[in-house]
Amino acid sequence: MEILVLSNSLHTYLVIGALLFGIGIYGLVQRQTFIGMLISAELILGGASLNFMAFNRFLAPDPTVGQIFTLFIMAIAAAECAIALSIIIAVYRNYKSIDTEDVVDLQG
Amino acid sequence: MVSLFTMEGLSGLLFFCFIGLTLAGAVVATNARSLIRSVAGLAICFLGVAGLYYYLNSPFVALMQILIYVGAVCVTIIFAVMLAGSSELKQLTRRNGLVGPLAILGSGILVFALAGLALKTEWLAAPCRVNRGTVEDLGQSLLTTYSMSFELISVVLLVAVVGSLVLARQGRDK
Numbered sequence: 616m617e618i619l620v621l622s623n624s625l626h627t628y629l630v631i632g633a634l635l636f637g638i639g640i641y642g643l644v645q646r647q648t649f650i651g652m653l654i655s656a657e658l659i660l661g662g663a664s665l666n667f668m669a670f671n672r673f674l675a676p677d678p679t680v681g682q683i684f685t686l687f688i689m690a691i692a693a694a695e696c697a698i699a700l701s702i703i704i705a706v707y708r709n710y711k712s713i714d715t716e717d718v719v720d721l722q723g
Numbered sequence: 724m725v726s727l728f729t730m731e732g733l734s735g736l737l738f739f740c741f742i743g744l745t746l747a748g749a750v751v752a753t754n755a756r757s758l759i760r761s762v763a764g765l766a767i768c769f770l771g772v773a774g775l776y777y778y779l780n781s782p783f784v785a786l787m788q789i790l791i792y793v794g795a796v797c798v799t800i801i802f803a804v805m806l807a808g809s810s811e812l813k814q815l816t817r818r819n820g821l822v823g824p825l826a827i828l829g830s831g832i833l834v835f836a837l838a839g840l841a842l843k844t845e846w847l848a849a850p851c852r853v854n855r856g857t858v859e860d861l862g863q864s865l866l867t868t869y870s871m872s873f874e875l876i877s878v879v880l881l882v883a884v885v886g887s888l889v890l891a892r893q894g895r896d897k
Contacts, residue, residue, distance in 0.1 A: 619727065619735030622778045629841035631742060631775065635749055635768075637834035642753030644826035650804055654752050654765050657796065661772050671856070672779040676849035678856030679864045682784050685776075689791045690876050694883035696796050700803040701887035707807040 628669035635662030649703045649713045657692060664688045738778055745771030758804045766797045783858045 621627045635658055642655030664685040671681020707713050726732050748768025755761040769792040776785035854860040865873055 619732050622735060622738040625846055626842055627742075628775065628779070630838045631745065633834050633837035633841060634746060635772075636837065637830040638746075638749040638753055640833055641826045641830035644829065645753065645823055648758065650758055650800060650807070651753075651761060654761055654800065657765060657792070658749055658752060658768065661769065661792075665772060665775060668776055668779045668781065668784065672781070674846055674848050676851065677853050677864075678780075679854065679861050682781050682856065682861055683865060683869055685784050686787060687872065687876055689787060690880060693791055693796055694880055696799060697883050697887040698890070700799055701891035703803055704806055704891050705893060713807045 625669055625673040628665060628672075632662045632666040632669065635659070635665060647715055649699075649706070649715060652715070653696065653699050653703070657696070660688060660692045734778075737774075741771045741774030741778070743771075744768070745775065759801065762797055762800050762804065765800070766793045769793050769797070780856060783861060 639655045639658035639662060642658065643652055646652050646655060667681045667684050667688070671678055671684075675681055703713055706718060710718055712718070727736065745768050748764045748766070748771055751764030752761045752768055753764075755764055769788060773785040773788040773793075776782075776788055
């Protein structure tokens with residue numbers, strides 16, 4: 616059963632990363648609330664860091680680089696999440712809605 | 724040939740469980756009707772990704788993934804959902820019916836291109852490794868080679884915390 620040793624091949628992780636990225640893009644287009652779009656953006660970041668970790672495990676000459684990059688991605692994602700959520704709460708206070716189509720004052 | 728009832732077979736089975744957890748969580752996170760459910764899907768997805776990190780020889784990053792994403796980011800999003808309320812029940816009525824299929828088509832093309840590229844390319848491994856990527860190596864290079872980025876990311880986090888406090892505080896007495 617060759618399928619049981621898939622965890623030792625680079626391609627598996629790259630395909631999973633691509634799938635996460637695609638699902639995140641789909642959610643970003645399809646969602647209509649700000650928080651849903653933020654969740655999809657987190658999925659995209661997860662796919663990117665999975666790619667970094669896979670390359671780090673299989674190809675990199677220095678196997679700490681990818682791990683450190685993933686840790687930095689996590690920190691940036693946490694900062695992004697905090698900022699985005701406070702913007703969402705400020706928008707909700709002014710518009711009483713987190714729907715992307717209700718916040719269209721600037722569309723001219 | 725690996726039999727199912729050996730160490731490798733069972734770990735391969737567990738690997739498939741983690742893949743399923745990741746993809747199912749991602750699908751729930753993007754498709755669930757209520758926002759709370761989609762945050763729960765995000766948490767499940769990140770638990771699966773943490774399992775995959777464990778298979779990539781980095782238990783430290785796996786634990787950090789659980790700590791930061793499941794423990795902090797998801798809880799913060801849940802707080803925001805409860806503060807801002809969810810108004811997505813009305814969204815089914817007034818949307819262009821073309822958006823869903825087009826989103827599936829576009830992201831399907833992206834996935835196909837990325838996965839095809841990953842499968843077709845001939846990846847070359849590095850001839851030798853300078854260390855083994857353990858937690859000790861990680862800490863050493865974080866405090867020597869990458870110390871500048873480490874300090875900068877602390878400043879970024881501080882600015883983000885202060886900025887989000889300022890943003891969320893405005894107009895509070897309204």
